[in-house]
Amino acid sequence: MKRSFYFSFILIFLTQWAFSQTFTMEEVGKFSFPSELTSSATGEKIAWAMNEQGKRNVYMAEGPAFTAKKLTDFNEDDGQEISSLQFSPDGNWLVFVRGGDHGGGNASSTVNAQNLPILPNVEIWKINLESGKVETIVEADNPSIGKDHQLLYVKAGQVWTVDLASSEKPVQLFEIKGNVNELSYSPSGDLAFVVNRGTHSMIGIFRNKRLPIQWVNPSFHRDSNIAWSEDGQKIAYIRRPGGRGAAFPELEPRHSPWEIWVADMNTGDSEKLWEAPETLAASYIYPFFAFSGNDHIAYLSYEDGWQHLYAIDINSKETKLLTPGDYMVEQIKQSPNGEKLIFSANTGSEQEDLDRRHIGTVDILSGKLTWETSGEGIEAYPVWVGNSGKMAFFSADAQRSHLVAIKSGNDTKLLGESIIPSDFPQDQLVTPKQVKFTAPDGTTVYGQLFEKEGGNSEKPGVIFVHGGPQRQMLLGWSYMDYYSNTYAINQYLANLGFVVLSVNYRLGIGYGYEFHKPSGAYYRGAVEYQDVKAGGEFLASLPQVNGNKIGIYGGSYGGYLTALALARDSDLFKVGVDIHGVHDLDGRYSLSANYEQPSDIDKARQVAWESSPISDLSTWTSPVLFIHADDDRNVNVSQTVDLIRRFEELDKPYKSIIIPGDTHHWMKWSNMVKVDQATADFLKKHLMD
Structure with a gap:
């Protein structure tokens, strides 16, 4: 009898030991993440940026061996991203921007995640690939390289230029009313640009300082997406309506027209080639647009x-x-x-x-x-x-x-x-499983289930909701840095003993137009929350999951849905971590004063209010941790400041973490790990301890 007792004790101990945490958040946070992959127009050269625990550097490889070579030496977790990486046309130079946050609004504004007394700059840098010399060119953003090593960039809405191979100071290329926001060289060296003049935008051609700007079929519309033909004799572009249109409450989406035009540079004539069908699905313009080498224009629709x-x-x-x-x-x-x-x-x-x-x-x-x-x-x-x-x-x-x-x-x-x-725990990570379940209105919803084998018979569960919302979580590491990070969190939680369900709710991409652009979503009714709740109920129904121990976390739009879940369904979602979420949607309807349909705008604002987490605070009983950086350019920190004040006025308990100086994307790696660990610890405290 005593022998049987000891055998059982040892078996339980070994089972628990085998299922214990086998890696730290810091270790799984050391995932490699490349970005800015680019190739040279001549030869077989490629270059990319690599983020290694916040140390961001430029790498290059050249055929036929393609051996990776590190070209820069930025060896500090300083929050300074690398963007706009590009080769010169002859392949002898690399140019990049260091600084800013190009995943958010006000991208060219400096990021001071280290909270230094003197602000860092957003700068254009160059690398001489023959000598290996790396140096700053100018404090600016948005570079573009043209003929003869001519570097262009836009500053204060105007176009400036400097020679990559010289030490001369930059000069303004030309002066123009409005803000230039797109540059494109023709094969012969003419510079096309888009200038935004508030109500409309036009395409101009600059040749030299002696000749007037040539306008390409100017109109009262918004022209953009410049694409040159291979011989430089034609230019294609996209045309959309100008102005703001009649003010209206967006209770339902409406068709947004757009057209493809082509202009002949010799005659000055322009012709409309195509216009989008008058359907909602055909309304959406995507970035890719190119003139091919065989008299075709390729586009995304x-x-x-x-x-x-x-x-x-x-x-x-x-x-x-x-x-x-x-x-x-x-x-x-x-x-x-x-x-x-x-x-x-x-x-x-x-x-x-x-x-x-x-x-x-x-x-x-x-x-x-x-x-x-x-x-x-x-x-x-x-x-x-x-x-x-x-x-x-x-x-x-x-x-x-x-x-x-x-x-x-x-x-x-x-x-x-x-x-x-x-020490990156690659061999200890689980392979998520594709699952699907049904929302109350019959919509099929997909998700990825993270679970480590073994452990307790009834494990706690966690729902993860992504941001965007135009994103898709995958059955592997994401190609976006923000979601590689949340993938690492989900792996850590699974290793800790949680069953994690990442929900690809409506408004996300990858499942067709009807899923991506549903009626009644976000401030029009938050229909996508059905998918999140259905995911929570699906997770709770799994035989290996304790349905009374379901938590939720998410950032940005995922923070909004986390707050909505806790406010509406605290009985299901017992705890949550709301990371830089949106909480008040009423501001979507600050329409012009001459709006003449007050009943419609009142209805629209009522729907927006009812779609906001703050409208259901009376039923929010679950513990919550609020996290927000105070230089967030995607979701203003005021969204969390306001919600916390409401909590305090209602005498509701909460925990909070503010990250001074950082942005929406945790530009400083140590801040990212801090937020990740706090998220996991809060969920563990309320669902495991």
């Missing part, structure tokens, strides 16, 4: 219900769908000869590919579509390398975080594997 590539023949005006199927296309680049497109998409031979990304290529003229990658990985942000069909892209899976990969024919090579720290 939602017109068939999925985000797909199309091509229009500028001579016949016939359009064709290049990427048919129930999947979305993003992150597109055109080949150097203008004949092919490369992109990332959520499709493949397995159902799980709906929640992954793979690389595809398509020939614009023939429409031949080739899938370059497949399997259980996540591949994103592809670029062409040279002229022989080689390509580079980001590559990850459920365990290994993103690295740059080179694909040549059937061979794929990972670059820079040695940068992954030895």
Whole structure:
């Protein structure tokens, strides 16, 4: 009897020991994250930025060996991001911006996450690839490289220039009314630009300081998205309505028209080639727009219900769908000869590919579509390398975080594997499982379930809700830094003993137009909250989960939905962490004073109020931790300040953390780890201890 007791005791001890936490938040937070992948127009050079625990540097590799080489030496967790990385046309220089927060509003404003007495600058830097010299050019943002090493940038809405190869000071290229916000060189060296004049925007051509600006079919509209033909004789662009239109309460979305035009630079004539069908799905304009090398214009549209590539023949005006199927296309680049497109998409031979990304290529003229990658990985942000069909892209899976990969024919090579720290717990991470459940209105909702094998028979559960909301969480490491971080948190929570469900709720991408743009969402009724609640109920119903121990956390839009969940359903969601969430939506309707339909605006504001977490504070009983950085450029810190004041006036308990000086994206790595650890500790305290 005594022997049986000791055997049982040892078995329980060994089981608990095997399921104990096996890595720290700091260790899993050391995931590698590349960004800004770019390739040279000549030769086989690629470059990218790499974030290594807040130390952001530029790397380069060159064919045929493609050995990763670190070019800069920024060795401090200082919160200074690297963006706008690009080669000069001859491939001899690299240019980048250091500083700012280009994932948020006011991107060019300095970030002082270290809280230094003297503010850092947002600066344009250059790297001489022959000498290896790295130096600052100017305090500015938004660089663009033209002919003869001419660097352009926009400052205070005006275009400035400086020679990369000289030490001369920058000079203003020309003076113009309004704010320039787009620059594009023709193959012959003419500079096209878009100038915003408030109510309308126009495309101008600058040739030299002696000739007047040439306007391309000026009108009372908004023209943008400059695309030159290969010979520089034509320019394509997108035209949208000007002004603000009649003020109206957006109780329901309406069609937003847009058109594709092409102008002949020799005659000055412009012609409308295409206009979006008058449907909601066709209303949405996406960034990719290119003039191909065979008299076609390639563009991205939602017109068939999925985000797909199309091509229009500028001579016949016939359009064709290049990427048919129930999947979305993003992150597109055109080949150097203008004949092919490369992109990332959520499709493949397995159902799980709906929640992954793979690389595809398509020939614009023939429409031949080739899938370059497949399997259980996540591949994103592809670029062409040279002229022989080689390509580079980001590559990850459920365990290994993103690295740059080179694909040549059937061979794929990972670059820079040695940068992954030895204590990064890659082999201890779980593979999330794709699950789906049904919202009360019948909508099918997908999610990823994180769970470590073994442990208690009834584990606590956590719902994670992403931000955006135009995002999709994947069955592996995200190609966005913010969501690689939350993926790391979910892995940590699973390792701790939670069952974690990441919910891809409506308003997110990857599941078609109706899912992405549902009626009655956000300030129009928050219909997407149905998906979050359904996810909580699904998680609570799992046999291995204790339905009385369900928590929730999320940031940004996920913070909004976390607050909504705690305010409306504290009985289901026992605890939550609301990270820089939105709480008051009434401000969506600050319409002009001459609005003549007060009954409609009153109704719209009432719906917005009822869609806000602050409208349900009386039923909010669950413990909550509020976290916000006070230099947030995406969600103003006032959203959390106001909610905390309401809590205090109602004598409701709460915990809070303010991060001085940082932004929405935790530019300082140590701040990111602090927030992550606080999130996990708060959930653990209320659901495990």
